[in-house]
Amino acid sequence: MNISTSLRQASLPMALTTAVMLAASACGGGDAGSNGTGDKVSGTVKVDGSSTVAPLSTAAAQLFQAQNPGVRVTVGTSGTGGGFEKFCNGETDISNASRAIKDEEKAACDQNGIKFEQFQVANDGLSVVVSKDNDFVQCLTVAQLKKIWEPGSKVTNWNQVDPEFPDVKLELFGAGTDSGTFDYFTKEINGKEKASRTDYNPSEDDNVTVRGVSGSRGGLGYFGLSYYEENKDKLKLVKIDGGNGCIEPTTQTVQDGTYKPLSRPLFIYPNAASLDKKPVEAYVEFYVENHADIAKKSLFVPLNPAQEAQLKTALEKLRTQHGS
Numbered sequence: 001m002n003i004s005t006s007l008r009q010a011s012l013p014m015a016l017t018t019a020v021m022l023a024a025s026a027c028g029g030g031d032a033g034s035n036g037t038g039d040k041v042s043g044t045v046k047v048d049g050s051s052t053v054a055p056l057s058t059a060a061a062q063l064f065q066a067q068n069p070g071v072r073v074t075v076g077t078s079g080t081g082g083g084f085e086k087f088c089n090g091e092t093d094i095s096n097a098s099r100a101i102k103d104e105e106k107a108a109c110d111q112n113g114i115k116f117e118q119f120q121v122a123n124d125g126l127s128v129v130v131s132k133d134n135d136f137v138q139c140l141t142v143a144q145l146k147k148i149w150e151p152g153s154k155v156t157n158w159n160q161v162d163p164e165f166p167d168v169k170l171e172l173f174g175a176g177t178d179s180g181t182f183d184y185f186t187k188e189i190n191g192k193e194k195a196s197r198t199d200y201n202p203s204e205d206d207n208v209t210v211r212g213v214s215g216s217r218g219g220l221g222y223f224g225l226s227y228y229e230e231n232k233d234k235l236k237l238v239k240i241d242g243g244n245g246c247i248e249p250t251t252q253t254v255q256d257g258t259y260k261p262l263s264r265p266l267f268i269y270p271n272a273a274s275l276d277k278k279p280v281e282a283y284v285e286f287y288v289e290n291h292a293d294i295a296k297k298s299l300f301v302p303l304n305p306a307q308e309a310q311l312k313t314a315l316e317k318l319r320t321q322h323g324s
Helices: 014-026 054-067 079-088 103-111 142-149 180-190 206-214 225-230 251-255 278-289 291-297 305-322
Strands: 043-049 071-075 094-097 119-131 139-141 171-175 201-203 219-224 235-241 263-270
Touching (some): 043 054, 043 079, 043 278, 079 094, 079 103, 079 180, 119 225, 119 251, 119 278, 119 291, 119 305, 139 142, 142 171, 142 235, 171 180, 180 219, 201 206, 206 219, 206 225, 206 235, 219 225, 278 291, 291 305
Parallel strands (some): 043 071, 043 094, 171 219
Antiparallel strands (some): 119 219, 119 235, 119 263
């Protein structure tokens, strides 16, 4: 497979890769990506953006390329913000995003004549994790998370979070500032995007957070639920009390919205001009058509029925506009 992988994609579990390859013949009807005459498409598709969404787009690429070996899909991970910067400069065909595009990003695209489509392809619940060696934290309230992560926080020990917790140094790991995960977490926990203490270990690569938290009894971090699923042998999941008791992020609690406030939608943004290129149009159509299978195989939460109906409408619009 001619797939360019970096950071997160490089760590896609072998089981996922194998499952994706085995599923290729069963997904998408066998002729997805053809040019309408039965011939397979060829060319390149350049994707960048959210490290959270990257495994989804990589899985979609693997499935798609299994049926269309003449297409090369590259998937980068410069973060949601970094991805939109490249996208609005016309450098990429598709931008992965773990949040909706911001007004200032829309303005940057408008300034450069970049028009785009928006497709929600999956759901995600941000997971808050501690080390397997942490035997005292089972659940944290939003207020406790804010106390830890708010700008200027001086909390450096677990007993400052709750006097019943032991005297254990708190070591923090989290998303980098270009990440949509960072934007979402800070908004939901601290009340404003990018409002966060700065004395923590930031990274666009969630593997760094996995290693940091798992290696410290006092470690605490956050990232997408799929990364916990991939590393549950190394980490312990913390339940979150958003006001209605301690809730664990699961497919059901993310889809029905009871896991508050850390459930979120995941998007891809194709460049409208790029959709006039057959490989890009075919890849996006395949991705959207097979979103549920791709989400499950990538350990993400599939769309709920209402979201799926909206996506179906968006796909029909795409087909009408581009004559698919």
